[in-house]
Amino acid sequence: xxxxxxxxxxxxxxxxxxxxxxxxxxxxxxxxxxxxxxxxxxxxxxxxxxxxxxxxxxxxxxxxxxxxxxxxxxxxxxxxxxxxxxxxxxxxxxxxxxxxxxxxxxxxxxxxxxxxxxxxxxxxxxxxxxxxxxxxxxxxxxxxxxxxxxxxxxxxxxxxxxxxxxxxxxxxxxxxxxxxxxxxxxxxxxxxxxxxxxxxxxxxxxxxxxxxxxxxxxxxxxxxxxxxxxxxxxxxxxxxxxxxxxxxxxxxxxxxxxxxxxxxxxxxxxxxxxxxxxxxxxxxxxxxxxxxxxxxxxxxxxxxxxxxxxxxxxxxxxxxxxxxxxxxxxxxxxxxxxxxxxxxxxxxxxxxxxxxxxxxxxxxxxxxxxxxxxxxxxxxxxxxxxxxxxxxxxxxxxxxxxxxxxxxxxxxxxxxxxxxxxxxxxxxxxxxxxxxxxxxxxxxxxxxxxxxxxxxxxxxxxxxxxxxxxxxxxxxxxxxxxxxxxxxxxxxxxxxxxxxxxxxxxxxxxxxxxxxxxxxxxxxxxxxxxxxxxxxxxxxxxxxxxxxxxxxxxxxxxxxxxxxxxxxxxxxxxxxxxxxxxxxxxxxxxxxxxxxxxxxxxxxxxxxxxxxxxxxxxxxxxxxxxxxxxxxxxxxxxxxxxxxxxxxxxxxxxxxxxxxxxxxxxxxxxxxxxxxxxxxxxxxxxxxxxxxxxxxxxxxxxxxxxxxxxxxxxxxxxxxxxxxxx
Ligand code: GDP
Ligand code: MG
Numbered sequence: 081x082x083x084x085x086x087x088x089x090x091x092x093x094x095x096x097x098x099x100x101x102x103x104x105x106x107x108x109x110x111x112x113x114x115x116x117x118x119x120x121x122x123x124x125x126x127x128x129x130x131x132x133x134x135x136x137x138x139x140x141x142x143x144x145x146x147x148x149x150x151x152x153x154x155x156x157x158x159x160x161x162x163x164x165x166x167x168x169x170x171x172x173x174x175x176x177x178x179x180x181x182x183x184x185x186x187x188x189x190x191x192x193x194x195x196x197x198x199x200x201x202x203x204x205x206x207x208x209x210x211x212x213x214x215x216x217x218x219x220x221x222x223x224x225x226x227x228x229x230x231x232x233x234x235x236x237x238x239x240x241x242x243x244x245x246x247x248x249x250x251x252x253x254x255x256x257x258x259x260x261x262x263x264x265x266x267x268x269x270x271x272x273x274x275x276x277x278x279x280x281x282x283x284x285x286x287x288x289x290x291x292x293x294x295x296x297x298x299x300x301x302x303x304x305x306x307x308x309x310x311x312x313x314x315x316x317x318x319x320x321x322x323x324x325x326x327x328x329x330x331x332x333x334x335x336x337x338x339x340x341x342x343x344x345x346x347x348x349x350x351x352x353x354x355x356x357x358x359x360x361x362x363x364x365x366x367x368x369x370x371x372x373x374x375x376x377x378x379x380x381x382x383x384x385x386x387x388x389x390x391x392x393x394x395x396x397x398x399x400x401x402x403x404x405x406x407x408x409x410x411x412x413x414x415x416x417x418x419x420x421x422x423x424x425x426x427x428x429x430x431x432x433x434x435x436x437x438x439x440x441x442x443x444x445x446x447x448x449x450x451x452x453x454x455x456x457x458x459x460x461x462x463x464x465x466x467x468x469x470x471x472x473x474x475x476x477x478x479x480x481x482x483x484x485x486x487x488x489x490x491x492x493x494x495x496x497x498x499x500x501x502x503x504x505x506x507x508x509x510x511x512x513x514x515x516x517x518x519x520x521x522x523x524x525x526x527x528x529x530x531x532x533x534x535x536x537x538x539x540x541x542x543x544x545x546x547x548x549x550x551x552x553x554x555x556x557x558x559x560x561x562x563x564x565x566x567x568x569x570x571x572x573x574x575x576x577x578x579x580x581x582x583x584x585x586x587x588x589x590x591x592x593x594x595x596x597x598x599x600x601x602x603x604x605x606x607x608x609x610x611x612x613x614x615x616x617x618x619x620x621x622x623x624x625x626x627x628x629x630x631x632x633x634x635x636x637x638x639x640x641x642x643x644x645x646x647x648x649x650x651x652x653x654x655x656x657x658x659x660x661x662x663x664x665x666x667x668x669x670x671x672x673x674x675x676x677x678x679x680x681x682x683x684x685x686x687x688x689x690x691x692x693x694x695x696x697x698x699x700x701x702x703x704x705x706x707x708x709x710x711x712x713x714x715x716x717x718x719x720x721x722x723x724x725x726x727x728x729x730x731x732x733x734x735x736x737x738x739x740x741x742x743x744x745x746x747x748x749x750x751x752x753x754x755x756x757x758x759x760x761x762x763x764x765x766x767x768x769x770x771x772x773x774x775x776x777x778x779x780x781x782x783x784x785x786x787x788x789x790x791x792x793x794x795x796x797x798x799x800x801x802x803x804x805x806x
Contacts, residue, residue, distance in 0.1 A: 210354060
């Protein structure tokens with residue numbers, strides 16, 4: 081017997097606990113994707129309860145269903161078009177008044193609605209009492225109290241939802257907003273008009289459609305025109321007449337009056353059902369905010385948190401990173417011993433494991449970084465950070481909100497760019513996406529470490545700090561530039577919500593952390609794997625190159641020479657001679673490998689690129705390394721390892737190889753500046769494309785960053801030469 085399927089949509093204000101309840105219900109059985117055509121996250125999950133298969137959908141958090149933002153449109157379209165069996169409106173019981181606007185609009189749509197009065201604990205603690213029975217009567221719908229983060233009331237909620245779905249009560253609520261007489265008259269006249277012209281079939285429920293048309297809702301109007309053709313045109317004409325009539329009578333646009341009346345309706349409900357016990361209560365959140373958003377000490381505290389986050393990411397992450405590095409090399413050595421020699425082994429060990437392994441080792445750092453970010457978000461501190469940064473961000477013409485993605489950019493641009501989804505204005509989003517790659521991501525750090533360690537040993541820390549700082553400055557400068565040219569526009573005023581501080585739930589912290597890390601791993605894993613193989617192919621083919629020396633013969637010559645020396649030498653001398661022999665052979669091997677790479681396809685590409693990078697003081701090997709950085713920035717180091725002939729890729733020997741190359745501290749600095757700014761890695765480019773949904777902006781980002789990188793590195797190198805820095 082197949083189970084009956086019910087679709088349940090979760091609607092609600094942002095921060096009302098929707099996702100928490102969704103996670104409680106679905107646990108790990110969730111699917112995360114996007115709503116078709118837009119970059120708003122869609123989460124759904126399927127669970128079996130009480131003999132039903134329940135399909136749960138987490139709608140975007142919104143304050144209303146007035147189609148101003150993408151989230152609102154997505155949420156409304158889902159309720160209208162997908163016709164879920166039940167919509168559960170998750171209401172923050174401690175904030176009832178604000179939640180009721182959405183609730184009223186849901187009621188008006190005439191779908192089956194159920195309220196979850198969530199945050200029941202917070203409401204109680206604040207002395208807020210909601211008369212649920214009365215509220216349920218007033219709006220004619222079932223209500224369940226829940227405490228999302230303690231998983232209380234959730235089963236009851238599902239049971240009620242199933243009951244409601246199965247009941248065949250007429251949901252066209254009697255209890256809904258009554259507008260003033262003029263508006264109600266227009267509604268019934270228009271309804272008559274529709275009924276008289278019996279051919280007219282309206283895509284949505286009649287009363288709702290009429291209300292929306294009277295409110296001049298563009299989307300509904302377009303759909304009416306689209307689906308109803310000429311009849312639609314007639315109807316719109318009639319509506320237009322009524323709108324003019326109403327505007328004349330009411331002395332204001334009907335939509336404004338109707339909104340006011342909805343608020344009036346809500347105010348009435350509030351009066352009936354809400355009692356606030358006005359006892360002297362300590363508002364903890366407000367007290368914490370007195371410190372954390374204080375004009376003077378708020379900022380240092382914020383800097384301290386950021387510093388602590390990086391400290392934790394890099395110092396705590398260093399241990400598991402070392403274990404992973406050891407495991408990867410152990411794995412590689414073991415395979416080396418097991419697999420038969422040949423092309424396949426070479427590909428597997430020097431291509432796949434070397435490439436993918438170099439990324440895997442960053443997993444602990446990434447997990448820690450994302451854990452910290454989830455902690456900031458779930459406690460409510462993130463919005464305080466945005467609040468603090470607001471003034472600085474206004475220099476770029478952006479809101480403090482844009483700072484959150486930028487901050488995440490220090491970890492990885494991919495989730496950072498995804499985080500721009502929280503910005504309402506499209507221009508703000510694009511601007512933030514364009515400057516986020518300048519926030520030096522963690523994958524670039526290994527490059528800085530290798531280069532500064534080699535050329536600036538004592539001052540390495542300061543140099544790295546300056547590089548990061550330069551990234552921030554350039555982000556601000558380019559942001560300013562774009563704001564006043566390509567993305568002109570006033571920053572729309574908005575209220576920075578400061579939700580109350582909360583003790584985060586471990587489960588949701590882990591889900592948030594894992595969500596982001598998973599995306600990172602999936603994207604990086606696939607791309608890196610392919611990239612590594614391509615790099616391996618390019619640097620190991622063609623196979624039949626003409627060596628300038630006969631290395632095999634030379635090595636044999638060295639061997640026989642030393643062997644005869646060993647045979648005649650004193651027994652105590654022999655170990656030294658062995659060592660010398662090994663060193664000479666290693667040198668020859670290195671030279672052979674060097675020639676191999678130089679004559680490979682990779683070397684040939686490098687030689688072609690070299691003239692472009694010569695003015696920056698970067699030789700062909702550096703050029704190739706930078707090119708491979710498109711795959712992932714970590715790859716730059718491993719490519720340098722191969723090309724500069726550090727036989728075993730350890731930073732120590734790469735250091736020697738770099739020191740004996742043509743590279744100088746100045747060219748190293750130029751290279752770091754280039755790395756800081758130039759084109760983002762392939763995963764980031766893909767994300768930019770996905771989030772801007774525009775090839776134009778994606779191409780722009782690639783070209784702009786690379787040009788800027790070249791110019792900046794050029795200035796550093798040539799400028800440094802002029803002032804005599806070397
Ligand atoms: P969404 O924006 O609606 O998806 O809200 P979230 O599910 O992300 O919840 C926001 C915060 O509220 C999280 O930190 C939750 O742990 C917390 N939260 C959710 N439900 C409750 C509740 O009933 N009581 C309390 N005190 N906190 C809750
Ligand atoms: Mg959510």
